[in-house]
Amino acid sequence: ILNVEQSPQSLHVQEGDSTNFTCSFPSSNFYALHWYRWETAKSPEALFVMTLNGDEKKKGRISATLNTKEGYSYLYIKGSQPEDSATYLCAFTANAGKSTFGDGTTLTVKP
Amino acid sequence: GAGVSQSPRYKVAKRGQDVALRCDPISGHVSLFWYQQALGQGPEFLTYFQNEAQLDKSGLPSDRFFAERPEGSVSTLKIQRTQQEDSAVYLCASSPTRDSRNYGYTFGSGTRLTVV
Numbered sequence: 001i002l003n004v005e006q007s008p009q010s011l012h013v014q015e016g017d018s019t020n021f022t023c024s025f026p027s028s029n030f031y032a033l034h035w036y037r038w039e040t041a042k043s044p045e046a047l048f049v050m051t052l053n054g055d056e057k058k059k060g061r062i063s064a065t066l067n068t069k070e071g072y073s074y075l076y077i078k079g080s081q082p083e084d085s086a087t088y089l090c091a092f093t094a095n096a097g098k099s100t101f102g103d104g105t106t107l108t109v110k111p
Numbered sequence: 112g113a114g115v116s117q118s119p120r121y122k123v124a125k126r127g128q129d130v131a132l133r134c135d136p137i138s139g140h141v142s143l144f145w146y147q148q149a150l151g152q153g154p155e156f157l158t159y160f161q162n163e164a165q166l167d168k169s170g171l172p173s174d175r176f177f178a179e180r181p182e183g184s185v186s187t188l189k190i191q192r193t194q195q196e197d198s199a200v201y202l203c204a205s206s207p208t209r210d211s212r213n214y215g216y217t218f219g220s221g222t223r224l225t226v227v
Contacts, residue, residue, distance in 0.1 A: 004153075034215045043115070044154075044202075046215025089153055093211045097167055098144065101153035 002026055004092045006102035013080050014110050020076045021105040023090030027071035032093040035064055035075055038104070039086040047075075047088075080109040113137075117203050117219035124193045124226050132188045132222045136205030143186050144216060145178055146202040154202055160186060161209055193226045200224075 005024040013019050025033065032051050038044040048057040053068040061078045077084055087106045091099035116135040124130050136143050142161055146154035147170075156170040162183035171178070175194075180186040190197055200223050204216035 006153075032212045034211070036215065036218075043218040043220050044204075044216075046217070049211070049213065049215050051212045091216075097211075098156045098159050098170075099211065099216070100156065101146070103151070103153040 002092060002094060002100040004090065004100050004102040006088075006090060006105050008105060009103070010106040010108070012108045012110065015081060017080050017109075018076065018078045019080055019107065020074050021088060021107075023073045023075070023092075023102055025071050025073075025090070025092035025100075026094070027069060029094040030068040030071075030092075031095055032099075033066055033068075033073050034091040034093070034099060035073070036089040036091065037086045038089060044089060075105075077107070080107070082109045082111050085109045115203055115205050115217050115219035117201075117222050119222060120220065122222055122224045124224065126195060126226055127192050128226075129189065129191045130193055130224065132190075132201050132203075132224070134186045134188070134203030134205075134219060136184065136186070136203070137207070137217055138184070140205035140207050140217070141209055142206040143180055144204045144206075145186070145188050146204065147172075148200040148202055148221070150199075157188070157201075190224075193224075195226050198224055198226045 035047040036044040050066040055066040087104040089104045093099045145157040148154045159167040160180040175191045177189045200221040203219045
């Protein structure tokens with residue numbers, strides 16, 4: 001059984017705050033790490049696909065880093081906005097098949 | 112289609128009833144996945160198809176769960192003799208390739224199953 005841990009479980013920030021959360025995964029047999037954003041009443045939406053140790057990806061105010069040797073990825077949101085409120089899921093893939101998901105970090109941004 | 116379509120959106124079943132959940136992936140997507148999501152938890156893997164071949168069904172919780180994708184497009188997840196512990200959101204996802212290093216999954220909106 002693969003263990004994918006996300007922390008914190010939930011986070012409440014004020015509009016304009018920057019924030020970050022963590023995804024921990026097994027450091028062996030790494031293949032890919034995905035980040036998804038899941039807004040209430042919508043489908044999970046892919047944010048980043050990360051494959052190489054040291055990868056940094058950015059999309060607008062959101063960025064992510066990857067350390068495969070120590071088994072963690074960080075997701076950063078700069079200047080949080082209320083529309084960033086969602087659950088952020090990471091998913092670890094050990095081969096070209098299924099992904100194992102963490103339980104997510106639920107972010108609430110207060111105006 | 113433009114996205115992954117799942118139906119029904121909501122299903123209430125009496126305990127012991129059989130249910131069938133449908134997933135229409137994006138046209139041409141090779142890989143199709145079913146996940147089960149309990150309240151407050153992340154999606155848990157159920158099964159994976161590559162075209163019509165079911166390559167991994169290790170996550171199906173019991174022999175009451177059965178999935179098929181006979182023509183490599185639409186997939187059906189069937190649950191026989193539903194139990195209360197089957198209550199969850201069932202998510203379907205598809206991907207254009209066999210290789211998850213290039214693409215993330217495209218998810219459907221899910222089917223929320225409630226067994227009463």
